[in-house]
Amino acid sequence: MRFLTTLTATVLILVSVVGCDGVDDPRHLGGTGVAVPGLPSTPPMGWNSWNSFGCGINESMIRAQADALVSSGMAAAGYRYVVVDDCWYTPARDSNGRLQADPTRFPSGMAALGAYLHSRGLLFGIYAGASDRTCAQLAGTYPGTTGSAGHETTDAQTFASWGVDYLKYDWCSTSGDQQESRFTAMRDALRATGRSIVYSINANSGRGTVLPGARDDWGSVATMSRITNDISATWTSGQGADGYQGVYDIVRAAAPMTQRAGPGRFIDPDMLEIGVGGALTAAQQRSHLALWAMMAAPLIAGNDLTTMDSTTRQVLTNPGVIAIDQDPLVSAASRSSTDPDIWTRKLADGGQAIAVVNPTTATRTAPVDLGALGLRDATVTDVWTGRMVTVTDGRVDTDIAAGDTLLLRTR
Incomplete structure (x- = not known):
C-alpha cells in the first residue's frame, strides 16, 4: 500500500470513501x-x-x-x-x-x-x-x-x-x-x-x-x-x-x-x-x-x-x-481523499487531531505540512507523550514505526 510522503494539498479535501454496498x-x-x-x-x-x-x-x-x-x-x-x-x-x-x-x-x-x-x-x-x-x-x-x-x-x-x-x-x-x-x-x-x-x-x-x-x-x-x-x-x-x-x-x-x-x-x-x-x-x-x-x-x-x-x-x-x-x-475524523492513512478530526477547542497511520512493516518518514491544513502557526502536541512538537517552516518531520500511528493535536 502506498504510504504518505507529505501532507500537502492532499489533506485540503477530506471525504468519506465508499467501501461497501x-x-x-x-x-x-x-x-x-x-x-x-x-x-x-x-x-x-x-x-x-x-x-x-x-x-x-x-x-x-x-x-x-x-x-x-x-x-x-x-x-x-x-x-x-x-x-x-x-x-x-x-x-x-x-x-x-x-x-x-x-x-x-x-x-x-x-x-x-x-x-x-x-x-x-x-x-x-x-x-x-x-x-x-x-x-x-x-x-x-x-x-x-x-x-x-x-x-x-x-x-x-x-x-x-x-x-x-x-x-x-x-x-x-x-x-x-x-x-x-x-x-x-x-x-x-x-x-x-x-x-x-x-x-x-x-x-x-x-x-x-x-x-x-x-x-x-x-x-x-x-x-x-x-x-x-x-x-x-x-x-x-x-x-x-x-x-x-x-x-x-x-x-x-x-x-x-x-x-x-x-x-x-x-x-x-x-x-x-x-x-x-x-x-x-x-x-x-x-x-x-x-x-x-x-x-x-x-x-x-x-x-x-x-x-x-x-x-x-x-x-x-x-x-x-x-x-x-x-x-x-x-x-468523527474524515479520511483523506487521496491517502487512506491520513485522518483529521475537528475538536471542540477549535483545534484539530491529525492521525497518520503507517500500516507497513518498515519505519517511514512523514513530513506533515501544517500550512496545507491552514495551521501554519498552530501549536502542536504529540498526543502520546504530551510534549510540544517542533515545527519548522510550517512542517513537522517525524518517523513513524511500523504499524504505529502519529497522533498530533493542534491549537
Whole structure:
C-alpha cells in the first residue's frame, strides 16, 4: 500500500470513501434523534468479558475484573461499564417468562452483581440476543433458546429492575428480514422503562458479505451500532467480509461511515483487542486506540484486567488519546481523499487531531505540512507523550514505526 510522503494539498479535501454496498446512500432507520435519552453525549467506555473469556464467565471472575478496573486506574480514566457478555443465563426462562441468571455461574444473581458494580463506582452491562437464541445458542456452544425476540418488554423491565446500565444486543441469525422491527422493539422497550440504558446493537453477525450495519444508518435505533464483522486480535485477518476482521481491516471498512457519529449516537467498530493475545505489536495496539479515538468510537476493552501489564495499561489510559475520543464536539475524523492513512478530526477547542497511520512493516518518514491544513502557526502536541512538537517552516518531520500511528493535536 502506498504510504504518505507529505501532507500537502492532499489533506485540503477530506471525504468519506465508499467501501461497501450502499454506504454512500444509507437508509436512516428509527426516526430522528438519539435512541435512548438521558445518556452522555460522548462515547461509552468500559470493559466486556467476551474477547478474553467467551462463555467461561462467572460471578467471582466478573467481580475480580471490576476490582481490577478500579485498582488499575482504568475506571478513573473513564472505563466504567462492565459488560457481562453471552452465557450468563439459564437455558430456559422461569415460569413467568423471565430470564434467569445461571445459579452455578452467578449464584448471587444479576441484581446483586449490578449492586456490587455500582458500589465500586462502575456501571452494569449485560448481553441478550435479538432473535430466538443468543449467538452461543445459535452456534451450539451453549444450551437453550432464551433470545429476546417476542420478550422485549419483559426483558427490558427485567434488566432495568437489575440496575442494568448497558445492553449489548446481538443478531446472530442468517435471516435479516425482521432486523429493523426487532431492534426497534427493544429500543422502545428500553425507553419505556424510564432508565437510561446504553443500547448497543450488532446487526451483522451471520449476515455474510453485505452487512446491514454498514448499509444502513442505525443511529436513531441504537446508542451504538456495529458497522463491521467481529474483530480479531490481528492487524489484518486475510479473510473475506463474512469472517473476522483485523484492526486495520476494520479501519478501512469504517472510513465511509465515520460521519454517522454524533452526540449520543456512535458507530461501533467493535471492542478493543489491546492486551488480548500476542498477535498485535505494541505499535499496532497504539494505532488501535488512536484510530478508535479518531472515529469517536466507544472504547470497550476486552483484555484480562487482572493480568494486564503496564504497557497495556499505559496505552489504554493515555489521557491525550482518551481526550480526543471523548471530545464534546463528537465530530468523527474524515479520511483523506487521496491517502487512506491520513485522518483529521475537528475538536471542540477549535483545534484539530491529525492521525497518520503507517500500516507497513518498515519505519517511514512523514513530513506533515501544517500550512496545507491552514495551521501554519498552530501549536502542536504529540498526543502520546504530551510534549510540544517542533515545527519548522510550517512542517513537522517525524518517523513513524511500523504499524504505529502519529497522533498530533493542534491549537
